[in-house]
Amino acid sequence: xxxxxxxxxxxxxxxxxxxxxxxxxxxxxxxxxxxxxxxxxxxxxxxxxxxxxxxxxxxxxxxxxxxxxxxxxxxxxxxxxxxxxxxxxxxxxxxxxxxxxxxxxxxxxxxxxxxxxxxxxxxxxxxxxxxxxxxxxxxxxxxxxxxxxxxxxxxxxxxxxxxxxxxxxxxxxxxxxxxxxxxxxxxxxxxxxxxxxxxxxxxxxxx
DNA sequence: CCCTGATTCGC
DNA sequence: GCGAATCAGG
Numbered sequence: 298x299x300x301x302x303x304x305x306x307x308x309x310x311x312x313x314x315x316x317x318x319x320x321x322x323x324x325x326x327x328x329x330x331x332x333x334x335x336x337x338x339x340x341x342x343x344x345x346x347x348x349x350x351x352x353x354x355x356x357x358x359x360x361x362x363x364x365x366x367x368x369x370x371x372x373x374x375x376x377x378x379x380x381x382x383x384x385x386x387x388x389x390x391x392x393x394x395x396x397x398x399x400x401x402x403x404x405x406x407x408x409x410x411x412x413x414x415x416x417x418x419x420x421x422x423x424x425x426x427x428x429x430x431x432x433x434x435x436x437x438x439x440x441x442x443x444x445x446x447x448x449x450x451x452x453x454x455x456x457x458x459x460x461x462x463x464x465x466x467x468x469x470x471x472x473x474x475x476x477x478x479x480x481x482x483x484x485x486x487x488x489x490x491x492x493x494x495x496x497x498x499x500x501x502x503x504x
Numbered sequence: 505c506c507c508t509g510a511t512t513c514g515c
Numbered sequence: 516g517c518g519a520a521t522c523a524g525g
Contacts, residue, residue: 300516317508332518334509339516343510457506480507480525 298327300336312337442487447475459485461492 298304304325311321318337319330337343443463449472454460459474460483476485484492 319507329518330509331520335511335516335518338510477507482525 298325305336305340308333308336309340309342312342436491439487439491442474442476442485445476446472448472449475459483459488461485461488 300308307325308321311324312318316324317330318333322328322330322333325333446463447458448463449458451473453475454473457478459476459478461474462471463474464471474485474488476487478484479486479489482489
């Protein structure tokens, strides 16, 4: 295999998207991650760099996803309490916005008759942390990730698959992320981002 | 052990 | 230029 224009393009694209060398190598095929890394260096795009000559501290591009309304087609049912997908606002104060199911999304998922409605009122729901103060980037990537999730079942999880739960466990609409985990951690890159927050203004909730 | 990117150096 | 081997780290 040689580095054809096309392959280099793919490399550049994926690399800028933050894909790992191994993933890129897998995608391209015929090359190892070493080859990819080597090429990356030779191309001089190992670090942030747009090729403008002047060293601009441009951040790693990152897939800028303004907002994707598609959250999750939920049936208009007495769904369990769930905070709004997120309100990524640069607000310093946590703003509890109890937005419940306000998705102007054309639901197309017919509710299965044999399900629903049997949600224990307790608190059996997994964290499903739709935090209040998660970095916008993390959230953006999480939403992206959830669309690329491998949708593994509990039995399919391994020590190397992201164990982030997605969906409502009380329905068929539930699965695990399943993407390759970060390293040692139980979640993939994106989910690690929201799971392990630096510890920002973790103001204790008063009750 | 799994993975990551960085570097070296014979080819 | 290429990339396996190696290094350094998580």
